[in-house]
Amino acid sequence: MSVLVVGLSHHTAPIEVLERMALGPLGAIDLAARVGRAEGISECLVLATCNRVEVVVEAESFHGPLTAIGEELSRSTALGLEELTEHLYVHYEDRAVSHVFSLACGLDSMAVGESQVLGQLRDALSVAQHAGHVGPQLNPLFQHALRVGKRAHSETAIDAVAASLVGLGLERARTVLPDLSAARAVVLGAGSMSGLAAATLSRAGVGELVVVNRTAERAARLADAHGGRAAAWGDLAHVLSQADLVVSCTGAVGHVLDVPAVACARAAVDTPLVVIDLALPRDVAPQVGGLPGVHVWGLSEIQAGRRDTVADAVEGSAVAQVRDLVTAEVAAYLTDRRAQRVAPTVAALRARAHEVVDLEYARLLQRLPELDEASRSEVRRTVQRVVDKLLHTPTVRVKELQSGETSGDYAHALRELFDLDPHEVAAVTSPPRIRRRVRP
Template sequence: MSLLVVGMSHRTAPIALLEQVALSPEGALELAAAAHRREDVAEAIVVATCNRTEVYVDAHTFHGGLAQVGESLAEVTGVPLDTLTDHLYVHYEDRAVSHLFSLACGLESMAVGESQVLGQLRESLASAQQQAHVGPSLNPLFQHALRVGKRAHTDTAIDEVSRSLVQLGLDRARTVLPDPRQARTVLVGAGAMSGLAAATLARVGVTDLTVVNRTRERAERLAATHGGRAAGWEHLAELVGAADLVLTCTGSVGHVLRAEQLAPSRAGRSQPLAVIDLALPRDVADDVAALPGVHVWGLSDLTGQPDGAGPAVPDAAAAPTPTDSRQVLQQVQDLVTGEVAAYLTERRAQQVGPTVAALRARAADVVDAEVERLAQRLPELPQREQQEVRRTVQRVVDKLLHTPTVRVKQLVSDDRGDYADALRQLFDLDSRETATVSTPPRLVPPRGEESA
């Protein structure tokens, strides 16, 4: 089996392409199901955020899994595989584990150290569990990744290093607004990113906040948490047109703010309007920026990522930072390195376990066969003596197997050789014997999924 991750993020693809492959929660489910149905894929999890789409699989073969995940991506996103290929990254085995752990710690994020990704990973795992797309490979891997991410935020000062995209947007807004704290502010959306935005606005001192969302109840909950007020979706254009500052991050497919909607409410207004579009795909149409006094900043403006084809965003962890920030980032990287080593050691120990179990089962069969042969040759031997002979033979076998089985478990942390395979070769163990104690049945998706 091969652990494999195939993905695309803000580091490898332009914003315009990321918009094309951005997936709704339903789309992520569809992609996971499409990958899981493939012949070479045993388990699958899709991580789809505003700036990345990744597919994690446990594949029977590397090349087969890679090809089939690529086909699934093209099928579900509608983007030709030839277009995707130049911007996809592939991580395999140890590097796949390291990538996931780094992602959980926020080292792969646009805003280094942000903790929102932890919730996104947790939701991805929960979704895959509900759909029976994960098992003994990906389930413990993601559980471990979540623990690593939590450690990064509790054991290091990574939270103090990160500057959220919201904060970056507010920095831009200050170029046109005298004091964002006094701005009439509208927050469009009430999801996880909106929650982060509302918390950031409250922290910097924004007091006039209106939350607009298609589901009024969610808007009311978010507004109440941060001292704002809620409004219905039908008032969106009116509220945005009268605002000084707008942050939008709905996760909708398609624009929610267009010039034709805002033009009536902006008519006759001279005060500037700062719009921070944190969504991918973008919530704000290009023509909005053409309205008088309206200034729009999207993710490409906040991160330096081009909208069209061009170089990937530089590694955020390598960007110039104060000395103390670099030290914190190094602490987190060291944490990831240690956790990757611990995870791989544990996994190798688990992988050698079935071989050891098969070896001991083979030994037990040999003992049974020899004792049975003895009983046939010496039928007059009393039962008590037969049992003593069995115990004696078993003790001899156990002592002979003790050193190699203990030693192989000690050596699993050494990745210079496949010691489990050496055991199978030395003792002529049939691979099918090992499979009976190591391979669970292929996961079957819930009824109806295959036709979804």
């Protein structure tokens, strides 16, 4: 069994393609369920964020599962398989593990080093666990990845590099609104990205912070947490008429702000309005940026700006430290995983040895029935010690070889040398297929 990652992100696809690939929570669950039922796939996790969709599976082979994932991704989105394939990246085995660990550390993010991806990974793992889509292979992989991500942020200076998407957007906003302390800022939405936006705006010292969300209670909680005030969704037009800066990340399907709505709200206003659209699909119709005095920057513009603002930092010592950490953790994980692969064979070998000892001990008792209980116990212990000593060196050595960098299937060699029943080993090695929970 091997780890296989198939996906597309801001590295491989333009924002327009990612927008068409956007999956809601239910869409991601449905995709994971369908991929998990494919031949040769035993476990599956889907990570769907604003700038990536990834499918991670435990696969028996490469080509069959890869084809199945591609077909299911195409089926879940508005992209044909041929068009989708142009933007996909594929990682397998060691490279797949390295990719997952790098992702957890924020090295693969649009804003290098950002920590939001840790929460996204944690949520994706929780959903997969609840649905029964992950088991003894992917569950420890992602648990380990989350630990690596936490280490990266606590043991290195990666947070100094980790300008969030909101922070990068604010850098753009300052070209129009140089004094944010006098700006009236509005956050549309109350999800995790909106929380990050509100926190960033609060730290930037904006003059006023207003949170607008369809659920009033969530808007109030977010506003209270960052010294702002909540406004009802029905008051959006009035709020827009007074705003200088809007950060929108609602996760809605369709445009939240279109040309008529913004034009009407700003009809009597002659001050500039900056709109940062962090949603995918877009919250803001692209044509809104053509209105007089309105500046709209979405993920594509922020992505382009990132190359200018953090290019030097990406090559800095903090990122290098995290890369070294990832390299060491990947090596440790792979060593442990290879050692675990030989463990069932070693267990089968010791079980076979115990069977032989039991059989020969029974024969001895038949031939020497006059042995007293003390003698029988001593004979049994002696035979067992001899067998254990004979097995000690080969079992220790096979674990060392299997966990090292040398190639070879040493577990198979052990099975051949000792004529172990492969079906008995398989019973120990292969976990039962995870039972899927069928959602209504």
